[in-house]
Amino acid sequence: MANALHFSSTLQAAASPVFSKRMNKMHCKSLRVQTGNYNSVAACLAQSRSNRVLKVSCEAASVDVLEMSMTNNQAEKQLTCVMKFGGSSLASAERMREVAELILSFPNESPVIVLSAMGKTTNKLLLAGEKAVSCGVTNVDSIEELSFIKELHLRTAKELEVDESVIAKHLDELEQLLNGIAMMKELTPRTKDYLVSFGECMSTRIFAAYMNKIGAKARQYDAFEIGFITTDDFTNADILEATYPAVAQSLHGDWSRDPAIPIVTGFLGKGWRSCAITTLGRGGSDLTATTIGKALGLREIQVWKDVDGVLTCDPNIYPHAEPVPYLTFDEAAELAYFGAQVLHPQSMRPAREADIPVRVKNSYNSNAPGTLITRARDMRKAVLTSIVLKRNVTMLDIVSTRMLGQYGFLAKVFSIFEDLGISVDVVATSEVSISLTLDPSKLWCRELIQQELDHVVEELEKIAVVNLLQHRSIISLIGNVQRSSLILEKVFNVLRVKGINVQMISQGASKVNISLIVNDDEAEQCVRSLHAAFFESASLN
């Protein structure tokens, strides 16, 4: 019977109307009570909140609740949104408490929670791995970063009063892994991914245990066990299509059998050939969140950060950057791709494909409206939305020696990059020349970079004169490119006054981004001046 309450006959007679009202509020479907009085049962229920099955044996004097399950309403309630909390939101036990409170302050939501590693754990794990390569097996236990990680996680568990056994196995395994690295004297990309996975595996276990402790039933998931299937590109893997149905089946299946807030590791996946743990690139938990949003067809994806949303520029460059209230998926994707650390470069793809709004919020200031990212927005008044800086870019000027026709020339240039697996960011071409920049994130993580660059130049020199220019920056102006004349007029005014020469400019293909290339050492100043011109003077925007 839907929403029926099953009491022992005595209690039913004694408590019916008031009690059933409370029961509904607690999402209780059935309850068997042996002995006891109404007040203590209600107290137990209040504590149990979202627990589906509760077994409480109190002393004979009060009550013995044997079983309780949720209302059909609750069981039928679907998962509604994703809430992702990054390392910046999870730095300590105190922060975890606040995040739990924040999640529970939305009683109408049934969220999937995605968590990154605590604070600076990922960086520390990578450093510990690098030290293990050269420190010798006997010295692993004195690696400072290992002690830091152990201490942080054990202290957090202790302060949250959850049993440290939830992470004990992982801490042991982590030390063993570092011993293995010390013995092998090498840290491969595959081992790096296994190494950093400990961060997310531990933060989610501690958090899920804490949620359960406070009576909010939660279930921990390792993404690599629930269908996050990726390419085998360790440290920068791509999510494969098979992920969506697999994740949906796993999370929906468990939820409909036995509802509990899913707490999922961000950032991690499983390589489809290797079956080893992979990672989605730094900041990849944003992508985990949007992937889950698409897989489950959720209403909204929330990414909770330590800033009031996406800002008009990196606050580390200019502290008075302002939140941007609305963005389109295209704008957010360009912004992320061209270096705004606030979002993972690939994270907008699943959200855009499934047309699910993404909200960027501040976990330290939940009342701030944040940024809402959707398919379209009113662009009538929009000029410039945000300024993004990507540093340490390598630029190539390639001038044809006319050994090939124009189309043969372009094809040859790009086939060289394809063969070497190097991605190109910004391109500008003329009939006989091409200027382009190489994606630094793909470039500098490769050990053989100088040889590879030499090889690129060598190959290109067969058909062109090549000039390799390093230490450049891309400044991306994200906004309404329909108004490019207005934007460029203002940009060049600023740059002329500052005496800065733009070495390349690209608009064209992207409808939301104009890219300028300048020297690295002029770039920050340039961003600050452009910010002042566009966002702090009343004349535009």
Ligand SMILES: Nc1ncnc2c1ncn2[C@@H]1O[C@H](COP(=O)(O)OP(=O)(O)O)[C@@H](O)[C@H]1O
């Ligand atoms: N345009 C921008 N808007 C907002 N934050 C930015 C921007 N550019 C860089 N950031 C930086 O991104 C940080 C948030 O991203 P991140 O550290 O990855 O958060 P989390 O760990 O919560 O996922 C901010 O603290 C800020 O310093």
Ligand SMILES: N[C@@H](CC(=O)OP(=O)(O)O)C(=O)O
């Ligand atoms: N912990 C990983 C993944 C991640 O997404 O982190 P964050 O959400 O803190 O950016 C990293 O540091 O890259």
